[in-house]
Amino acid sequence: MTGSVWTRTPAQPPPREALSRAQVVRATVELLDEEGLAGLSMRKLGAKLSVAATTLYWHVQTKDDLLEYALDETYAEIDVPDPGLAGWRGAATLFAHSMRSTVIRHPWLPAVVNSRISIGPNAMALSTRAMAIFRAAGFTGRDVDNAASAVISYTLGFVASEVSWRTMVKESGKPVERWTEEAMAQAIPAAEAFPEIKDLLELRASSDPYAALNESFTFGLESLLDGFAVRLGP
Amino acid sequence: MTGSVWTRTPAQPPPREALSRAQVVRATVELLDEEGLAGLSMRKLGAKLSVAATTLYWHVQTKDDLLEYALDETYAEIDVPDPGLAGWRGAATLFAHSMRSTVIRHPWLPAVVNSRISIGPNAMALSTRAMAIFRAAGFTGRDVDNAASAVISYTLGFVASEVSWRTMVKESGKPVERWTEEAMAQAIPAAEAFPEIKDLLELRASSDPYAALNESFTFGLESLLDGFAVRLGP
């Protein structure tokens, strides 16, 4: 490991190579969106760009670098409102929801997001703005960091599981209701020894799953922000 | 996908094959702990058990099944206290910390945990007990689920990032202070355009990282539980 792509100085001066790498990164994000992390290979990416796989190694040192670029690219889609406009609580809420929908748009993000230190330009801009929210709330020193981490951890944790559910449903090719039904049929015999679980499963299956996800996400987020409010005093 | 390993009825009656599969699963967990998810291959696992790689396919249908077994195996290590003893808040706190330390012991867990529906026996037992905590707190209906999800999402989200940091440090082979120092050296030039970030980075680097992680985890967890308390009324 010689360092992050963001710290290595470019070996070639960028006459028009910058544009070309941007193309590669854009194609990477597209391929990831279409086929998932497991579906990304240098050969397929090459094919998508009508280029041999090995050509990509001119623009990028390794497949991991590619993911690092793709990751920072998507950070740009998360918007972090100014707390001056929406208030800290509104800003935090919008931020979390924007993060959630970005991850839903790019379901491969959870698998990639923690695998490297994020010091790309968009990551930097994002943290700067996120910190501003919690500073505006009244937190100081290390607590600014702690509050931001809590919201990000909760959001990523929640949406990682949401996205894997969504992916399973989508890959099954079945309508949600059918999928849910069949999943229930699998789970119920397995839950025979746990009677309380059965009630829970039936409760879960009885409502629109997407609405339930929204409600559940909001429940946790609001609780967390309520907890911040307690800490911040009256 | 013909279903989860937990729902397929075994093709062979289990005379002593149960023991053998248990051995395979145990070896899988060990190999994962030692070498991480990327370090697990059927050939290496075979070697560890002094057996050809293809032999494993007698005991397991696919590598994915292996991960499903390994996952459920580690669920047994998470303990979920009885809310009658510690109170719901104490129980939730212990549960979250137990989950965190289990994931730290098995750093490959975050990458695996969401990739399948968890209906193994240990997963079932775990959810049953986790639900009991939040029912004891006073939540009813869907809110029991929502509260449990929130704690689990937060914990997994937090520890996924923690574990990836710990892994990077461990793999660097350097002492933490050295690693932190060098990471700072990388980040600071990249953060040139973002002056607020620099202060934050210096603040972060100025303290024991492990203590900071504990503090940060507790901060978020307490906030979340405070938020629950608000919802539950006085």
Added chain:
DNA sequence: GACACACTCGTACGGCGTTCAACTGCCTTT
């Protein structure tokens, strides 16, 4: 002695990330 069956193994296939030396075509220098 024969058969069944649980279990093991070697071989092989197609795909993966990556290395490397060879090639192409354009730009600059003379």
Added chain:
DNA sequence: AAAGGCAGTTGAACGCCGTACGAGTGTGTC
């Protein structure tokens, strides 16, 4: 106009991967 350098591309090859398959082995039962 000739020569050289260099950005960019390429195909072949290496060692790894998950896994399908058919052939083997040993033990237990009739």
